[in-house]
Structures are given as structure tokens and as C-alpha cells.
Amino acid sequence: MTASPNFPELTESPGEPARTPQGPPLLTAERVTVRFGGVVAVKDISLQVRPGEILGLIGPNGAGKTTLFNALTGFVRPSSGRVSLDGRDITPLAPQVRARLGMARTFQVERPFEDLSVLENVLVASFLRHRGRDAEDRAYAVLERVGLADRATQPASELNLARRRRLELAKALALEPRLLFLDESIAGLNPPAQQEMVALIRTLAASGLGIVMVEHIMHVIMGLSDHVICMAFGELLAEGRPQAVATHPDVIRAYLGDDHD
Numbered sequence: 374m375t376a377s378p379n380f381p382e383l384t385e386s387p388g389e390p391a392r393t394p395q396g397p398p399l400l401t402a403e404r405v406t407v408r409f410g411g412v413v414a415v416k417d418i419s420l421q422v423r424p425g426e427i428l429g430l431i432g433p434n435g436a437g438k439t440t441l442f443n444a445l446t447g448f449v450r451p452s453s454g455r456v457s458l459d460g461r462d463i464t465p466l467a468p469q470v471r472a473r474l475g476m477a478r479t480f481q482v483e484r485p486f487e488d489l490s491v492l493e494n495v496l497v498a499s500f501l502r503h504r505g506r507d508a509e510d511r512a513y514a515v516l517e518r519v520g521l522a523d524r525a526t527q528p529a530s531e532l533n534l535a536r537r538r539r540l541e542l543a544k545a546l547a548l549e550p551r552l553l554f555l556d557e558s559i560a561g562l563n564p565p566a567q568q569e570m571v572a573l574i575r576t577l578a579a580s581g582l583g584i585v586m587v588e589h590i591m592h593v594i595m596g597l598s599d600h601v602i603c604m605a606f607g608e609l610l611a612e613g614r615p616q617a618v619a620t621h622p623d624v625i626r627a628y629l630g631d632d633h634d
């Protein structure tokens with residue numbers, strides 16, 4: 374997560390107006406703090422994600438987005454604070470246990486099994502939920518959902534970047550999550566591929582998945598998110614509807630520096 378945001382894009386928020394998903398939260402984080410030695414990478418961050426809600430995490434480089442993402446998904450243990458799923462404390466649980474409970478993530482750098490086919494890659498995840506023919510049918514259905522069914526027999530190593538990103542997403546979806554964590558799924562794609570991924574993410578949220586995404590492309594995250602959290606130096610800088618966060622003076626200052634006043 375190193376790209377610099379193109380600030381003028383911040384206030385362009387094309388796409389659908391933000392929705393207000395209802396119902397009890399799937400995911401709750403309460404005052405999560407992560408320290409690495411003397412560095413406080415995440416300080417006192419609280420958030421909630423409801424079914425069908427897209428939460429966007431933004432902030433300048435080094436703000437703590439990745440660390441918070443890792444704390445939510447179990448790849449980093451918070452120094453203090455609590456993460457709950459459906460009201461159950463999952464703070465001490467390992468990522469694979471969280472996956473069984475319905476949390477799946479993608480990785481910024483895709484890691485397919487290069488020598489396996491596209492379908493086999495998804496099957497590896499699908500077998501964690503189902504057996505035999507059922508696992509295969511479901512893996513194939515996931516490939517259809519992400520538009521990779523016609524590539525099912527192709528080795529993963531032959532996919533271009535946009536398709537590798539879709540495969541990464543398919544592997545996460547094969548775990549049949551209720552909460553999906555997307556780590557820069559769109560950065561680096563060309564504009565048509567970006568649009569396809571945006572449409573796919575909207576469809577997933579509309580089907581009831583809760584989504585947390587870290588993304589550096591501002592117009593994308595602002596257009597997709599229902600709720601945005603902006604961090605700087607590990608702390609919450611602003612949160613709310615995309616447009617309110619994009620025009621928040623502290624957010625503008627964090628991206629452009631104090632000289633902009």
C-alpha cells in the first residue's frame with residue numbers, strides 16, 4: 374500500500390449514493406490498539422460493519438491501515454481492544470479459525486498456486502467447506518460469479534493481473550464468508566478492469582456480504598463505500614459518509630500537508 378493518492382479525485386465520487394445498511398453489526402472493533410515496540414501503529418480505533426455494508430479504510434502512507442486490517446483479520450494480535458463477530462469475542466482467534474466463522478480476505482500481492490489450474494486453486498478453498506463433487510460444483514459457481522468460468526482449466530500462472538485479482542477474490546469467496554476483507558483489489562488495474570471489479574464488489578455487497586476494503590484509488594473507494602474511516606499516524610482522523618470525509622479539513626490536510634491551508 375504505497376501509492377500516493379491523487380487528491381483531486383477525492384471529491385469526485387461517481388457511482389451510486391451511499392446506502393445505509395441496517396441490522397446488527399457483523400463485525401465490531403472496540404478501541405483496537407496495535408504497538409510494534411515503541412511504534413503505535415493503530416491507536417484506539419473502533420468500527421462496525423453490517424451485512425451488505427462496504428467500509429473503506431483510507432489514510433496517507435504509514436497511517437496504519439494495513440495494521441488495522443491485519444488486526445481485524447487475525448494476522449496481527451492487538452495490544453489492547455477487542456474484535457467481535459456477531460457479538461462473539463474473536464480477538465485471540467487465528468485467521469483460519471476466523472475463516473471458518475465466516476471471515477475471508479484477499480492479499481495485496483496475489484498468491485495463487487501457479488502450477489494449479491484456476492479451478493483447482495478455488496477448489497483448495499472450497500474443500501474447506503465441502504466434499505467431493507459438491508466442492509467442485511461450488512468452486513465452479515464461484516468462478517462464474519467472478520467471471521472466470523471460461524478460464525477454469527487454465528494454469529493460474531497464465532492469467533493476467535486483472536484475472537489474478539479475480540482469482541484471489543474467488544479463493545476468498547469459496548470460503549463462503551459473510552465478511553470479506555479486500556486489500557487493494559483494484560489498484561494497478563486499467564480503468565475497464567477497475568470498473569469490472571467495482572461492479573463485482575457492489576454485487577457482492579448487495580448479496581449481503583459485509584466488506585472492508587483498503588484502497589488507494591480515492592474515487593473508487595469514495596464511490597463504493599457506505600462508510601469511510603480515514604486514519605493518520607495510527608489514529609482516527611475522520612469517519613462518515615464518503616463525501617463528508619473527502620471534504621473534512623483534517624483529511625485534506627493529512628493528504629496535502631499543512632502548506633495547503
Ligand SMILES: Nc1ncnc2c1ncn2[C@@H]1O[C@H](COP(=O)(O)OP(=O)(O)OP(=O)(O)O)[C@@H](O)[C@H]1O
Nearest residue numbers: 374375409412414433434435436437438439440441
Ligand atoms: N511489523 C511491523 N513492525 C514495526 N513497525 C511496523 C510493522 N508494521 C507496520 N509498522 C509501522 O506501523 C505504521 C503503520 O504502518 P501500516 O503499514 O499499517 O500503514 P498503512 O496505512 O497501511 O501504510 P501504506 O499505505 O504505506 O501501506 C508505520 O509507521 C509502519 O512503519
